[in-house]
Amino acid sequence: DAGITQSPRHKVTETGTPVTLRCHQTENHRYMYWYRQDPGHGLRLIHYSYGVKDTDKGEVSDGYSVSRSKTEDFLLTLESATSSQTSVYFCAISESAGTDQPQHFGDGTRLSIL
Amino acid sequence: QKEVEQNSGPLSVPEGAIASLNCTYSDRGSQSFFWYRQYSGKSPELIMFIYSNGDKEDGRFTAQLNKASQYVSLLIRDSQPSDSATYLCAAGGYQKVTFGTGTKLQVIP
Numbered sequence: 001d002a003g004i005t006q007s008p009r010h011k012v013t014e015t016g017t018p019v020t021l022r023c024h025q026t027e028n029h030r031y032m033y034w035y036r037q038d039p040g041h042g043l044r045l046i047h048y049s050y051g052v053k054d055t056d057k058g059e060v061s062d063g064y065s066v067s068r069s070k071t072e073d074f075l076l077t078l079e080s081a082t083s084s085q086t087s088v089y090f091c092a093i094s095e096s097a098g099t100d101q102p103q104h105f106g107d108g109t110r111l112s113i114l
Numbered sequence: 115q116k117e118v119e120q121n122s123g124p125l126s127v128p129e130g131a132i133a134s135l136n137c138t139y140s141d142r143g144s145q146s147f148f149w150y151r152q153y154s155g156k157s158p159e160l161i162m163f164i165y166s167n168g169d170k171e172d173g174r175f176t177a178q179l180n181k182a183s184q185y186v187s188l189l190i191r192d193s194q195p196s197d198s199a200t201y202l203c204a205a206g207g208y209q210k211v212t213f214g215t216g217t218k219l220q221v222i223p
Contacts, residue, residue: 042202042215043158090157100165102148103211105157 003027004106006091012112019078021109023091025071031094032074033103034058034066036087043090049074050097081113117141118205118214126220133190135217137203140184146206147179149188152216153199161201162188193221 003026013019023032034046035058045058047066055066063085065077078085088110092103119138127133139147146165150158164170164177164186176189186205190197200216 040215043213045210097208100146100206102160102163104160105150108157 004091004093004104006089006106006109008109009107010110012114013081014114015082016080019081019111019113021076021089021091021111023074023076023106025074025093027093027104028071029093029095030071031097031103032068033092033094034064034074034076035090035092036060036085037090037108038087046076046089083113085111086113087111117212118203120201120203120214120217122215123218124220125217126222127193129193129195129221129223131193133193133197133219133221135188135190135201135203135219137186137188137214138184139186139203139205139212141205141207141212142181142184144205144207144212147177147186148204148206148211149175149177149186150202150204150213151197151199152202158202190219193219195221195223197221 005024007022033048035043037043044060046064049055049068067075088108090108091106094103095101117140148163149161151161152158162177164179170177174191178187198221200218202216203214204211
């Protein structure tokens with residue numbers, strides 16, 4: 001299995017609070033991704049990173065920010081959580097930009113915002 | 115129109131039969147295609163990937179790609195109850211991979 005660790009695995013919090021999810025990899029892959037998965041929508045890309053301090057937006061980036069200060073760590077922050085951000089969040093990694101290399105996923109974080 | 119479309123299912127097949135999962139994509143620039151298996155409450159797990167037209171076999175799994183028809187399929191031979199899961203199709207383009215919403219497969223013992 002790809003060495004990807006997401007933390008926390010489960011979190012319940014209240015609307016308006018800040019939340020940070022962490023993704024840690026031991027594969028030294030350049031690309032890291034944050035997705036959310038919701039019924040009927042499948043996996044949707046939030047943000048991705050193509051190197052240390054290099055990040056870009058995905059299709060559902062509003063309300064989320066990311067940071068990558070080290071190759072192995074990619075953080076996803078919800079500055080002020082809303083109930084619409086209740087979801088399962090997956091981190092993924094790949095060696096390249098995804099066109100020819102598959103992405104491998106972490107175990108996910110189940111986030112509930114009340 | 116979704117960029118990657120899959121029938122949500124469930125697709126029910128008896129144990130030992132061939133399960134056929136289908137996927138269409140809209141972006142003709144897509145060059146790589148992936149199949150993931152996702153058990154309930156778990157993360158997606160890569161099963162196969164295919165880049166060229168034709169068939170690619172790996173054990174009980176065969177991926178088929180037809181770029182002219184923008185069609186990808188996954189065949190599972192000798193289906194087992196442990197194959198019961200949701201199968202996600204994904205298409206890779208320039209710096210982007212788009213996922214379908216998945217087809218739920220049920221293998222009946």
